[in-house]
Amino acid sequence: MAEEKPLNFLEQLIKKDLETGVHTAIRTRFPPEPNGYLHIGHAKSICLNFGLAQTFGGECNLRFDDTNPAKEDVEYVESIMADVRWLGFDWSGEVRYASSYFDTLYEWAQYLVKEGKAYVCDLNAEEARAYRGTLTEPGKNSPYRERSVEESLDLLERMKQGEFDEGTKVLRAKIDMAHGNINMRDPILYRIRKQAHHQTGDKWCIYPTYDFAHGQEDAIEGITHSICTLEFADHRPLYEWFIENLPVPAKPRQFEFGRLNLSYTVMSKRKLKQLVDENHVSGWDDPRMPTIAGYRRRGYTPASLRKFCDMIGVTKSDGVVDVAMLEHAIRDDLDKNAPRAMCVLRPLKVVLTNYPADKTESLTAPGHPNRDDLPVRTLPFGREIYIDQEDFREEANKKYKRLVLGKRVRLRNAYVIEAEEAIKDEQGGVIEIRARLLEETLGEDPADGVKPKGVIQWVAAHDCATFTVNLYDRLFNEAAPDAGGEFLQCLNPDSLVVLENCVGEKGLAEAAVGAGYQFEREGYFCRDTSGEKLIFNRTIGLRDSGFK
Known part of the structure; x- marks a missing residue:
């Protein structure tokens, strides 16, 4: 009790x-x-x-x-x-x-x-x-x-x-x-x-x-x-x-x-308005802003904000709350409730040379590892797939648990594959991987003698959603941007990175505005509210940095 x-x-x-x-x-x-x-x-x-x-x-x-x-x-x-x-x-x-x-x-x-x-x-x-x-x-x-x-x-x-x-x-x-x-x-x-x-x-x-x-x-x-x-x-x-x-x-x-003061954040309406008026952000609801509208657009949930307010309590004195506590409340809520999906932020094509060109199949994956009420996902599979560029190296040490030439890796909820060849452009950059699929490896239990180095996400090239991803980070790179000098000097130049032509499971194309997901191995994301273009905003990463 x-x-x-x-x-x-x-x-x-x-x-x-x-x-x-x-x-x-x-x-x-x-x-x-x-x-x-x-x-x-x-x-x-x-x-x-x-x-x-x-x-x-x-x-x-x-x-x-x-x-x-x-x-x-x-x-x-x-x-x-x-x-x-x-x-x-x-x-x-x-x-x-x-x-x-x-x-x-x-x-x-x-x-x-x-x-x-x-x-x-x-x-x-x-x-x-x-x-x-x-x-x-x-x-x-x-x-x-x-x-x-x-x-x-x-x-x-x-x-x-x-x-x-x-x-x-x-x-x-x-x-x-x-x-x-x-x-x-x-x-x-x-x-x-x-x-x-x-x-x-x-x-x-x-x-x-x-x-x-x-x-x-x-x-x-x-x-x-x-x-x-x-x-x-x-x-x-x-x-x-x-x-x-x-x-x-x-x-x-x-x-x-005691009022709430949050690290890495300014709470003055005057300064927030200055950020808007001087176009340092796109508006009051910019997902980097500490406004409720901004948090909503970024993918924070009402339950997580209420939980955070309950966690910090009510006191008779002012103090500064570590923003990591807010981020923990968001992660905790999304981990329990956000449906899962696979997304490839920086696509690299993989051709499965021993998989028939005219063959496709449908695989399945749970909507959430601990939620039976979320529907099972359907994953199209074919000869060509996308993996993330960061999930491949031509050579790597034993600590690298992803795809390496001559080594094996499991495609999450699918087969084990082995990389055989890297196709490069004129500048020497890898633009395509040739690999073979190991039959009888579908599922999470390894087949006899098959020992993949790790598990990576993937998306079928023939049937996927294509979209833009906004990678949001903290707006300020100083814990106390209000302390001393000009707060604008503390703006984080990398608070927004825009990635075009990301690919994800085909169901993401039908995501409702504001719907949140865990992109497996990448973080938590939500469908943006602005315009007709398919855009996902990163709500927060997967790792909890801890808080005081």
Whole structure:
């Protein structure tokens, strides 16, 4: 019987809240800003927030914190919804948007002004920074801090009506310019942004800040546990100040956990966008990107990402996870579930001189060595086959277990053959092998006196699939590309190698988009999603390098 996994600190906290009656039911939320595609760090947050709701019989909302129209787009909204569903989760009720609450948030902004707890400030960005102070020096009050309630209300409404230019006025909370937490030094609640919004169109030309909107959205939706990453810990006093000073319908609480940092990976949306915008990758869903869309296209599975998020756990501190742990989770899932197929990445023709030219036959191979539910494969066989160029040498030492002139090797799930002659081009390169087939060697049990050196994959030349293979590797060749210098200098120049005219079992021609396979002795691959051309992406190699 498997040991019961201990509860993480958030599960312990929620369990206690339910047992003591602080809450009778829980509601969490996943609140991405639609300003880019989600990455593996967001996958951890998705699994955590939706997982907590599932564990404790609660509900989880999907809410877009769409308060910055300058950086947001419907494309990102749609991609995020697809990612959440692909990971195996669904949200409670309809999708929510911060923009749906803009009217209420504006009324609450007016409420703070009327209460003498907010004011319109005319300082420009540079002046505001000077007045704000530093981590060691207190800030100074804005000269507009004591504006009358009536004047601030009038100016706020005129801001809303579009009377003022961007950057000329903001609405600020009146808290404490000498506060030790800089986030509490009269933070901005509203900015003028004369830009259309992907949900509200041209209705608004002022938009609330994330800090002002977030906690109030939680309150409107009845969120009980607002789970954030550690960078929001310094913002929690402000979160709580708004909740205490506004007529909100509920009082959610914020809790923080350590964010996911992954070696050989950048997790900054800004840097990921830079990679896309500067064409270092083909797009947000490039299989080298750490985005969920990129992983999906590369052939990672939802189960493997959920398993990885479970393996790394939930902590109260940040740390760096070895990317090898993620790769292990992928391999483990694919090893158990991916159907097998044979593929020759760099084809070299072999002519079986003693096999009749007009003869063909059908051999069989299991769909998976440990899965009876996967169908048996049919392997056409004939006089001409392809093997991989790396599986032949004219001469080799005893450690080489593949085809050598005068030596024997088994074709996987087929016959033993013996190489007799290498045909070369004018430059001396081997372009064809002449070999003979040893009869009575079909199957895995060697015939009397037949001792092949090894087993290699092969594909029948007369009936096979031809396709392109993208060999993907890590995008960065430094474990900490963000450390110190320019992260672009750490790009791996060999992160993508394209191989044309690869050949594989004929069934691969009918592979569904996204379908994954183990190409025997080569690694795990999946059918690419782009275009009509038959392309397979390498998901990951066969060997697990281990992880710390």
